[in-house]
Amino acid sequence: MQRLVIPLDERSxxxxxxxxxxxxxxxxPYLGKGPVLxxxxxxxxxxxxxxxxxxLEDHPHSQLVLPDGEQWKTLATWERILQHLAEMGATRDCTLIALGGGVIGDMTGFAAAAYMRGVRFVxxxxxxxxxxDASVGGKTGVNLPAGKNLVGAFHQPAAVLIDTDTxxxxxxxxxxxxxxxxxxxxxxxxxxxxxWLETNQDRLLQREADALAFAIHRSCANKAEVVAADEREQGNRALLNLGHTFGHAIETATGYTRYLHGEAVAIGMCLAAAFSEYAGLARPPLFTRTRDLLQGLGLPTTPPEDVPAATLAAHMRLDKKNLQDRLRLILLREIGDAFIDDHYNESQIIEFLQGHAG
Ligand SMILES: NC(=O)c1ccc[n+]([C@@H]2O[C@H](COP(=O)([O-])OP(=O)(O)OC[C@H]3O[C@@H](n4cnc5c(N)ncnc54)[C@H](O)[C@@H]3O)[C@@H](O)[C@H]2O)c1
Ligand SMILES: [Zn+2]
Structure with missing residues (x-):
């Protein structure tokens, strides 16, 4: 077993x-004295x-099994968690355990942030x-009809248990x-x-336990360093959004049904790498290495042909992270060196997308 600490003072x-x-x-060891949900x-x-x-052995506990799916990541489902806690008579020393993917983690974390103004969660x-990604960093929340993750709180867990067997x-x-x-x-x-990922892609695709544990550990360590330096995303935490401005635009333009989030992000990272070269900020083979690795991992790397460049760029302009008419992009100088850029506007993105054959 490997152990990593997220250093956030008393919230470590x-x-x-x-x-x-x-x-x-x-x-x-990570439970409070009270009951567990x-x-x-x-x-x-x-x-x-x-x-x-x-x-949990004889520790008092209860369970709540919710329907599966992003469409259930709502205030109504979140309220069900809170109601369940209240009906259990859960006190401030209770603990919530989120068992599932990011949807369950975000929603349970947000319930833990709000119940009695904040209780422990694992x-x-x-x-x-x-x-x-989702379990590390303390962002919790739910969606509103108007958009994803529009309501939430920062609330750090007491521990994250990553059982690679799952x-x-x-x-x-x-x-x-x-x-x-x-x-x-x-x-x-x-x-x-x-x-390392380029060299070990086949081991990962085979879900070889050691390779996976290494990749997960290294990913969490990277996220931990970014989060520890900028817990509330006032600066470099935004680098974690590489590929996400393009990716969200692709998800929105295709109605959130065609691509999984990670697939859209894969395409988005290829576009970010290609744009970095196009804008003269980076040199080849940045783009081809990015595309080849993602392709090798079985991920899509080109934007959907039926979505016009102008549509994608318009969705990017509406991204809540933008400042006025400049788009906020995460771009690359080279592999391992990303930065936040807000020099480019919508028409420059359209020009790039139209010329980009993948
Ligand atoms: N808080 C953050 O910092 C953060 C970061 C990234 C993403 N997110 C959020 O995470 C969510 C996406 O998370 P996700 O990709 O885990 O999606 P998800 O939670 O919907 O899980 C994907 C699917 O896999 C199933 N599943 C989960 N574990 C399984 C297992 N071991 N075996 C078989 N099936 C299993 C789920 O039931 C679901 O059907 C989004 O809501 C996103 O906003 C949050
Ligand atoms: Zn993401």
């Missing part, structure tokens, strides 16, 4: 990574809920994306989408890791 917490972590020895969904509960409940992320049941498409966020860390700040 460990991330444990390894197989067979859903055991009393790894869970009990385990929150999961209809897909994950049949697979892992019994193991978690067994690991993350047991079960998708690769949640293990390397990945064995993850559908292939979800697994690959998680790898896109892994590649992101290499691109933004860890060139050595990027090279």
């Amino acid at each position: 917490y460990p991330i444990l990574i390894g197989p067979r972590l859903i055991t009393p020895e790894h869970i009990l 385990v929150v999961s969904n209809e897909t994950v509960a049949p697979l892992y809920l019994q193991a978690v409940l067994a690991a 993350q047991i992320p079960t998708t690769l994306l949640a293990q390397v 990945l064995n049941t993850l559908p292939q498409r979800e697994f690959l989408a998680g790898l896109a966020e892994v590649v992101k860390y290499g691109l933004i700040r860890d060139a050595e890791f990027f090279s």
Whole structure:
């Protein structure tokens, strides 16, 4: 088992990574004195809920199994968690355990942030994306009809338990989408890791345990450093959005049905790399290395042909991170060196997208 600490003064917490972590020895130390509520969904509960409940031994607990899907990441579902806590008579010393992917993690974390103005919670992320991204960093929240993650809070967990065995049941498409966020860390700040990914892509695709544990650990370590330096995203935490401005535009333009988030981010990272070369900010082979690795990992690398450049650029302009008419982009100087750029406007993006053949 590997252990990593997110250094945030009195809010510091460990991330444990390894197989067979859903055991009393790894869970009990992070619980408060009061009762525990385990929150999961209809897909994950049949697979892992019994193991978690067994690991709680005689610690008083309850369970709540929610429907599966991003469409349930709402205030109404969030309220169900709070109601359940109240009906249990949960006091301030209770603990929430989030057992599932990023949807369950974000929503349970937000319930923990709000119940009695903040109670303890433990993350047991079960998708690769949640293990390397959503469970680390303390962002919690739900969607509104007007947009994703519009309501939420910063609330750090007491611990993140990454049981790598849970990945064995993850559908292939979800697994690959998680790898896109892994590649992101290499691109933004860890060139050595990027090279390791190039060399070890087949081991990852085989879900070889050691390779996965290494990639997860290295991803979490990178995210931890970024978050520790900028917990509330006033500066460099924004680098974690590499590929996301293009990616969100692709998700929005295709109605959130065609691509998984990680797939859209893979395309977005290719576009960010290509744009960096196009704008003369970076030199080849930045783009081809980026594209080849993502392609090797079975991810899409070109924007959908049926979405016009102007439509994508218009969605990018509406991104909430922009300042006036300048788009806020995360661009690359080279592999492992990303920066925030707001020199470019919508028409320059359209020109680039029209000329970019992939
Ligand atoms: N808080 C953050 O910093 C942060 C960062 C990135 C993403 N997110 C959020 O995370 C969410 C996406 O997370 P996700 O990709 O994990 O999606 P998800 O939670 O919807 O999980 C994807 C699918 O995999 C299933 N699943 C989960 N674990 C499984 C397992 N071990 N075996 C089989 N099936 C399993 C789920 O039930 C679901 O159907 C989005 O809502 C996004 O906004 C948050
Ligand atoms: Zn993402």
